[in-house]
Amino acid sequence: MAEPILDIRNLNKSFGALKATDNVSLDLRPGEIHALIGPNGAGKSTLIHQIAGSLRPGSGTIRFLGRDIGALGVPERTRLGLGRTFQISSLAPDYSALRNVMLAVQARQGTSFRFVKAVMRDRSLRDPALEALERVGLAERAHVSAAELSHGERRQLEIAIALALGSKAFLLDEPMAGMGPEGSKALTTFLDGLRAEAPILLVEHDMDAVFALADRISVLVYGRVIATGTVEEIRHNPDVRQAYLGEEG
Amino acid sequence: MMGNPRETILNLALVLLLAAIPLVATGMGEPFYVTLATRMAILALAAVGLNFLLGLGGLVSFGHAAFFGIGGYVAGIAATHAFNAEPLLFGLPGTNQMIVIWLAAVLLCGLAALAIGVISLRTSGVYFIMITLAFAQMIYYFAISWPAYGGEDGLSIYVRNGFPGVNTLNGLHFFYLCFGLLLAALAVFSVLRNSRFGAALEASRQNQQRLAAVGIAPFRVKLVAFAISGMITGLAGALFADLNRFVSPSMLSWHMSGELIVLIILGGTGRLFGPVAGAMVYVLFEFYLGGVTERWQFFLGLILLGVVLFARGGVVGLIAGKARHG
């Protein structure tokens, strides 16, 4: 078995009396899509936040590329190669789609403390940014401000940013939410190919997408992983059927 | 990118107008208006500094008087020591050379801004406003209680400091010196805004979470912006002291900080020429309304209220429309 890219051990996080993350262990291996499913409020986003560094875990370890990243902040983790998207899109609203991605390109290059050259004429920023937009199918909307993009387009833009960062692992928090059947289908195809570039920890409610994409699935209920396994194993797991899939029949 | 033709025309008009006022005034034998225009240019310069932080970075510093005043005191103290031929620091003499004074003011304000920024940038929102105010007030009270340099009464500059090749005692010449620095600062502002650093700074205003998520630490970006901002405002302070040939703690007071914020809101927050438009309107108001009624600031308040409620983009926004970000 290949060494995992991302390895989470015994993670705990409480909000007051609420255990949002309850002794969670899971890993992400090269080339795989590991889906994280569970009902609303199960703690999926909270887990993503802790991996990305925007929330501090109560206890437990997170290793990324063999390195304990628990003490690092969000920017450092991104620079190491953790590319995340937010469940609720988080973009620079005044900036065009293109400038949002260009910001990611300059961040990746580590050139944000350059003060003279104008960014808009800078092909070393524009070209990679346009390429990332093209990959997610947003190239025609490059010059529309993020605030004016549709909900689904903003989800795509978030992914384009993660691509432009050259991420070594993707943490995607409900990328299909609000996308419509067409968009979901296109994104499913896209993510299917993306896993060869870097593994994906995919939080998603769209079960068609999850069953189509996932190499492994972990089921989170009340902050706890109640099962991890292949699509078939999860489909037939009685605990999962009762606790979660049962709701959908 | 900033290809808004109406804004370009407006900016050009403001430059020409401000450049022309002292010429016309001199032609009509009204030197007072030269002083008025110089005041506009210097306040605009100070506001360009704040606009960098507030307009691009979204950081409302209510303590920029600290830099304005430090710049002023650098000019006053250097000139006093030069005048009295007393050594200033470590055996170094004072100076009446503006270039040296400007460099010292900019350097000192940059250091002061780093020190103040390191602490205040750990907060945000109202706390940031209050902590920058607190720092400025500390310096204000320090100046008041420092008898060596005039304390509450301030410090006079007996002869305006000099600049090679320019007769700074001539109001017109001094105006064009200040005007030139204003244009230079506007050019710096524009270049910085369009640069990678400018992009990071603007992104930190729009969405810090996003900035951090692409791997740029917002704190460092804001700290550097704070230092640049303080340096520009400090330079204006040195000029202001030379304009009035006087520096006093009032340059450090919170009124001054508030005035700079008002200028920017009046002119257009984050717009390149917002501070210029704001300073021109403000100084005109101060002069004409101030001549009519003691309570001119009440009317200024009304206008400000109108701007905030109905014309968020200030003068520049009203005439040139919304800003475009490419």
Ligand SMILES: Nc1ncnc2c1ncn2[C@@H]1O[C@H](COP(=O)(O)OP(=O)(O)O)[C@@H](O)[C@H]1O
């Ligand atoms: N910052 C917070 N403070 C307090 N409670 C929170 C916070 N964030 C999330 N929670 C709670 O933690 C639980 C898990 O939330 P979340 O991770 O968003 O769930 P999911 O993404 O699986 O829908 C929910 O009950 C939510 O209300």
Ligand SMILES: [Mg+2]
């Ligand atoms: Mg969630």
